[in-house]
Amino acid sequence: xxxxxxxxxxxxxxxxxxxxxxxxxxxxxxxxxxxxxxxxxxxxxxxxxxxxxxxxxxxxxxxxxxxxxxxxxxxxxxxxxxx
Numbered sequence: 001x002x003x004x005x006x007x008x009x010x011x012x013x014x015x016x017x018x019x020x021x022x023x024x025x026x027x028x029x030x031x032x033x034x035x036x037x038x039x040x041x042x043x044x045x046x047x048x049x050x051x052x053x054x055x056x057x058x059x060x061x062x063x064x065x066x067x068x069x070x071x072x073x074x075x076x077x078x079x080x081x082x083x
Contacts, residue, residue: 036060 039060044051051059075082 032061032064035064039063 036057040053040056043059043063044053044056047056
């Protein structure tokens with residue numbers, strides 16, 4: 001029977017944790033919702049309250065997605081070797 005030593009087990013745990021990557025999609029969704037907290041009231045006020053709160057949130061989120069896609073495509077066009 002092979003006995004494991006504590007340092008060997010710790011090395012295996014550290015190696016397995018080094019391969020773990022933090023998922024970024026939840027972070028991006030959270031940041032988008034936080035930015036939308038600032039944008040949605042501006043959209044709601046600019047429309048003269050003719051839109052509902054859900055429509056203001058949707059327009060704010062659509063604006064954030066459009067801005068992020070245009071920024072991404074700008075960098076892809078002018079720095080293609082990075083992608």
